[in-house]
Amino acid sequence: MPDPAMSAAIREAYASAPVGQVIWETLEIWHPSWTVPIRVVRDRVALDARIEATAARNPGEVVTFVPWAFDFVAPDLSRAAPPQARLEIDNVSREIGRELDAAIMAGDVTLVIWRTYLSGHQLDGPEHLPPVQMELKTVTQGPLRVTATIGFRDLLNAAFPALEYEAETFPGLVP
Template sequence: MPRSYSQHAREQLNATSAADILLTLLEIRHPLLAVPVRIVGDTQNIVAAGDEFLACAFDITLPDDSDNQLPQARLEIDNIGRELTQWLEQSGGGVGATCRILQVMRSTPDLVEFDITLDMSGLAMDRQKVAATLGYADLLNQPAVTVYYTPSTAPALF
């Protein structure tokens, strides 16, 4: 999935000392959450597309642009506060959660430069970090049936 940034964003990304920075926003949704968790990887809150994103430290590895593989990202959020850990315990490890990754420039927060929604899986938590793998389920490479006809499962056929 190619990323098509605006001309201003490309200039700022390639600048040695940029006047404007690209912010990464996360929106985590789950059926047990009444309101999605919205955070920005910055030191101050930001309002983008009408929603407020709270400042929170996190590390994210964005999915690469390879054509022959499913996009996969890695997310680590600092484990601050009890809200996130309580939700993880109530939801059975966040099963069924999705994470929307957005990138915006600080000067134009309503212009979304990058937007992708991925399924969250493999959530792990310790005292310092909450980590998750973001991607899609590989449904096309799963077997279509649960039992194959082999000499051990159906000896009368062979």
């Protein structure tokens, strides 16, 4: 069964691989302590593309994804454990590696947003709506490569309801 979040154009491109049709995979990595997100494209040249109107940063704007060699290994479908993907980025400077390590240690969630674009349609927006959004779980850094484990929010262990009823917020609860 096809993914309903995928556009008909990207489903056709995946199925038939037409000559001259390029599928760009992009990543946006964001941590609340950063002033700008890291945006990369899996290519050798930069990509100017429009992000979705519902994006948290630069909604509906055309942004630049810088070229970077990365490999995104999609999560396995298993009932035994929550799905996790692996992200490997080559030729990463030590500064970016330190930023990622600091983001993990800060405790706030680091988001990884995966978007795909088709050549000739990159100014229309991403082909998956909404884009796949995951959380950075672990980061290991080698001399020239950063390997990260990313996954989805842990909904099984999330508090329900998410709102906590405390005396400061709800004084009517105190007798």
